[in-house]
Amino acid sequence: MSSSATDISVDLAKPPGWNRPPLIEPDGEGELLELAMGPHHPSTHGVFRMDVALDGERVIRLKPVFGYLHRNHEKLAEGMSYLASMPFTDRLDYMCPLTNNWAYALAVEKLTGQEVPERAEYLRVILGELTRVVNHASAIGFLTQEMGASGTPLMYAFREREKILDLFEALTGARMMVNYMRFGGCRVDATPAWLAGVRKVLDGLPKFADEFENLLCSNEIVMARAQGVGILRPELAVNAGITGPMLRASGVNYDIRKVDKYGIYDRFKFRVPLGDHGDVYDRFMIRLLEMRESFGIIDQALKDIPGGPVMDPKAKVRGFRPKAGEAYGRIEGPKGELGFYLISDGGPNPYRYRIRPPSLINLTVLEDMCLGSNVADVVLIFGSVDIVLGEVDR
């Protein structure tokens, strides 16, 4: 399939742009070893393929190939009502369904100008921060699993995750696919018994974070594997639109909770940890420190939560037709900036429904981070980006 005038050879097995000149020069002579890592991946992040070209052990070229989990969410949403898309947002970043719900609800509330009662805002913050704890603990667990620590930190993280998932089930009815946030509030109110349950789980979490830190952070082998590996410079991070813990590990102070102050985040006192080097070690330490900050936020929210309704009384469940217009609602999700862009034409279904997936955008710099590293490090760097394929492929 090549035309003779311009030498464009289309190799369907290789991704587009594969044949451009590499960004770093190979050391030795001879061919580069071309390898496809995945889609049955050695690490646990989902169906994802990386085409790498190696010179000995060094990576010369790397192209991520994804789309194996594409489920057509954005187009389907154009045929369904706004409410009917809510359960599907759970399935985007399936480790953090509550924050996905929140981002979508925020976008629709911007579109329609609905008010959210205070109790609902507090509940949203509690659930959002619990989700952040779950996500960061699992991310660190998976990263150490890839380093070869035969699953021990992962099991500890999942032990805590189980308690939090039980809390989610008690409130929303489901452990993961929660379908809980609604436009104008939350679906179901929380009982005092549930809030006491959150307090009980929260009391055990700092001990778990200490255990994790003890196990991992001054461990020389973890330091040797993770420090100086996969460095991301702050200019590149900002230019590429990276957000979330990856950006903050490179030293850029940008947390949407502080910038946009969406919801009631301006009422909470919390700090934003920043890294200096931008390597894998920084990314995973930033996640650990953010987890600790989340404990503080949940504590403050539990103390201050008022009574009242959890749903805007003027909100309609059926026959919901926002006026024509567009809105972009974004939150600081555990993986980065999760945004929903909605265009409404006045009908019951959205005209355009677009998701800004943080995992996909954070992946665009994978090649730049992996160039020149060993193959063993590629798996680690990929793990430190912390993606979920449901979000990348939607």
Add this chain to the structure above:
Amino acid sequence: MIEKADQIFILLAHWLVSFLPASLQHPAMVLLGVVAIIATFPAIFALTVLLERKGLGRMQNRYGPNRVGPYGLFQPIADGLKSLTKEDIVPFNADAVVHFLAPVLLVVVVFMGYAVLPIGRNMTLVNMDAGLLFFFAIGASSELSVFMAGWSSRNKYSLLGAMRAVAQMISYEVPLLMSSVAVVMMTGSLSLNKIVDAQNQYTYGLPHWYVFTPWGFAGFVLFAIAATAETNRSPFDLPEGESELVAGYFTEYSGFKFALFFLGEYVGMMGISGLGATLFLGGYSAPLKMLEVVPSWIWFFAKIMLAMCAFIWVRGTLPRLRQDQLMNFAWKFVLPLTLLNLVVAGMWRFMGDGWLRWVVCSAVLLGAYVLMGRVGMRKENFGPRSYRYAE
């Protein structure tokens, strides 16, 4: 009575052999010894595999296997049956003879190492004068089988994995040998029986094990690190790691041959733990004089199991080292420390008895360790970090 319990296997063997004519008695004794070794150590292997899975499970807040039999005791049988009944796939391009011989060689070689280990009083199968030399020579042959496995598969990735594994094993042979040379220096003999005899003495009820001296302790730690790397155990198990790209040297093996590799690895681990116990922990001698009522072979097995538990513990905690980091560690850290250990052992001998030699030798070793640690970490530019916060 205690004597009888201690020598029970020897007495049993003598009794069995007395039924044969005099000319056949000696070969029959040796044969019985061989059969005993080949019967016991795979049984302990089965137990160890189960112990590993349950131990790892408990460390990870879960049960290990507990469905097959009470407490999962029949799990190794189930695993064995599974490996036996799997299809034996030999790749089309593979060199069939070498492919078949690699696991066989591994198993033969690791069992041969047990011939010189003193398993109990008078229970060494072959009482060689150069037993230690024999053990190391045989142990090095196991690396050959790893290479044969990688080569015969005719698979680029298996070959790369095999070469990395062999490089790792060869680099750690040197510290392994050097740490045992200190023991040989102090005992004055290569014979493992004499080494155990030198440690089998008690002062105020405490034994003369070499691990209780500064140079012996350092030697033991270095021997343990080198032994972990020799047997490809975590944290040095990159060649067989599952989450690494380039597959290990035994990718092309399935069914019983894979089980043989597994058997060879664990039996090799037990053999090298036995050697470590003999060199540093006093072999079959009891920890306290009064505990000599317990038979000597029980102490030997107890020490081996302790070492296996340590292996399992380390595997459950530590992540893997990358290949180049592993090699750097061997040549730039472990080897210089073993050479220094030899010097310290010499100093210990020349200083004569007294408290001074304890202080000086410990200080030298500790100082060297801390210094090398600091230099190494600073060169690689890593260390614990502190983070700043923005409001």
Add this chain to the structure above:
Amino acid sequence: MLGEGILKGLGETARNFAGSFVSAERLTTVQYPEERIAPIEATRDFPFLVYDGEDWQAGMRCVACQICEKECPPKCIYIVKSTDKKPDALGKPQIYPARFDIDISVCMSCQICVEVCPFEAIKMDTEFELSTTDRFGGLLYDKKELSKSNEHYHKVHPTEAAEVDARLAEEKVKADAKAKAVAAAAAAKAAAPPAAAKPATPAVEKAAVVAPIPAAKAVEEETKG
């Protein structure tokens, strides 16, 4: 000092190992199916149709309004309205579903059908051990398989069921009061000259039929409140 972090890690693992023999916190496995976790009340698995009383056909609350069918995101509900009417639990003739199928293999347990139902007719069950060997129809539940009694609803979701019952009782009281008021007004009109009698009678019937719908609207408002 080199090796300190490793020793700390080893200590942590040893603590977990020892702890797994003494505390349940460090050994969190539940040996399913011999042991089970206590069921959480709010859990939701797949829908079921609620019926009042003893007879599942006579007491079914569903009136085949097809709102759940329209709102279901994966479109797993299939309803066919009946052509005749049957008396419902309150005694009034209502249309009922001639067919009500839910394909459990498509249902994603989102609970939107429960939220939008104006008649408290469909609720979420908590049964999840539903494997079947019938590949083609085994997970397609029809009206009969979906119908479960109100007692069952009380058993699986006691708090919710109590709230629903309270609400329905309240509505019944309101509806009865309204019907009585309308009947009294109509009777008063009937007591007047007979010329006005004829138009009065249809008015009485209309009032009786109109009564359930305002109750439904009240339910909707309460759900959102």
